[in-house]
Amino acid sequence: MPTILELSQLIHLFLKNPYHTPNFEYLSVPEYKTMIEAIIVDDEIKAIQSLSWELTNFSDEIHVTASFTDPFEALGHLEKNTPDCLFLDIEMPTMDGFQFIQKLTNKDFPVVITTAYNQYAIKALKNEAIDYLLKPIDSDDLKDTITKIKKYKTKNYTAEHLEKILLNFNTNAVHKKITFNTDGKLVFLESNEILYAESDGNYSTIYLVDGHKLVLTKKLKEVNELLPTDSFFRIHNSYIINLTKIKEFLKTDGYVIIKPNHKIPVSRQKKSDFLDLM
Numbered sequence: 001m002p003t004i005l006e007l008s009q010l011i012h013l014f015l016k017n018p019y020h021t022p023n024f025e026y027l028s029v030p031e032y033k034t035m036i037e038a039i040i041v042d043d044e045i046k047a048i049q050s051l052s053w054e055l056t057n058f059s060d061e062i063h064v065t066a067s068f069t070d071p072f073e074a075l076g077h078l079e080k081n082t083p084d085c086l087f088l089d090i091e092m093p094t095m096d097g098f099q100f101i102q103k104l105t106n107k108d109f110p111v112v113i114t115t116a117y118n119q120y121a122i123k124a125l126k127n128e129a130i131d132y133l134l135k136p137i138d139s140d141d142l143k144d145t146i147t148k149i150k151k152y153k154t155k156n157y158t159a160e161h162l163e164k165i166l167l168n169f170n171t172n173a174v175h176k177k178i179t180f181n182t183d184g185k186l187v188f189l190e191s192n193e194i195l196y197a198e199s200d201g202n203y204s205t206i207y208l209v210d211g212h213k214l215v216l217t218k219k220l221k222e223v224n225e226l227l228p229t230d231s232f233f234r235i236h237n238s239y240i241i242n243l244t245k246i247k248e249f250l251k252t253d254g255y256v257i258i259k260p261n262h263k264i265p266v267s268r269q270k271k272s273d274f275l276d277l278m
Helices: 004-016 045-058 071-080 097-103 118-126 139-170 220-226 268-277
Strands: 036-041 062-068 085-089 111-115 129-134 178-182 185-189 194-200 203-208 213-216 232-236 239-242 246-250 255-258 262-265
Touching: 036 045, 036 071, 036 139, 045 062, 045 139, 062 071, 071 097, 085 097, 097 111, 129 139, 178 213, 178 220, 194 220, 194 262, 203 220, 220 232, 220 239, 232 262, 232 268, 239 255, 239 262
Parallel strands: 036 062, 036 085, 085 111, 111 129
Antiparallel strands: 178 185, 194 203, 194 239, 203 213, 232 239, 246 255, 255 262
16 A cells, blocks of 8 residues: 555645646555456457467466457447456457457557457557557467556556545545546646636636646536635636636626736626625
């Protein structure tokens, strides 16, 4: 498990600089005792049987939970199930392995390419595969592949584990901050770091005091639910402002000036409520 010192240092780093993406690799994490669940997709049943035998006999840490000779059936299965890894043949008559990867809607697992043709190696690695096995599969190569799968799984566990720690930490009222999930990372902000939020259809942009912007895949209504009501007000269908950052209210023109000089419109419907707040 990570030490208290490691966690406190990492949490301090997140809170001090939310734009920093930390290196998770130095954290120690519990060693995996669970089986690695694998799926095999190959149009040749003998190839599936051979690889299944090698995986089962080579390591007691990997278990083949499903296998498919029909890539379309495999795609349907993977829409509802997430394995720890996928062993995928390239040369299949109805759909080749690269087409298969492109059709995957769930890519939250490593892909290992298996083929009898070594000319696919570079293309395999460019198509999000973590490794490449040439048939007939060599036991040493398979050993290296299993090591890569375990590293991938451990890295994902570390990131998910840390995210839970940070979210739990942030629920404590002593260090409560506004949490945004963007670009695969959590960003923790104080109210006074935010100037305003602007709608862009199904997206929203958060404008910060330091000049940075956060683009969120959330509608402005969803963003509004994350912001404390004592500091923020939806002044327009397209804008939420930080009330503490108001510099001027231009009553005749129907605008507010947010520090240092951002001009934000006030909608007619919101004008009365806004004046009551002020």
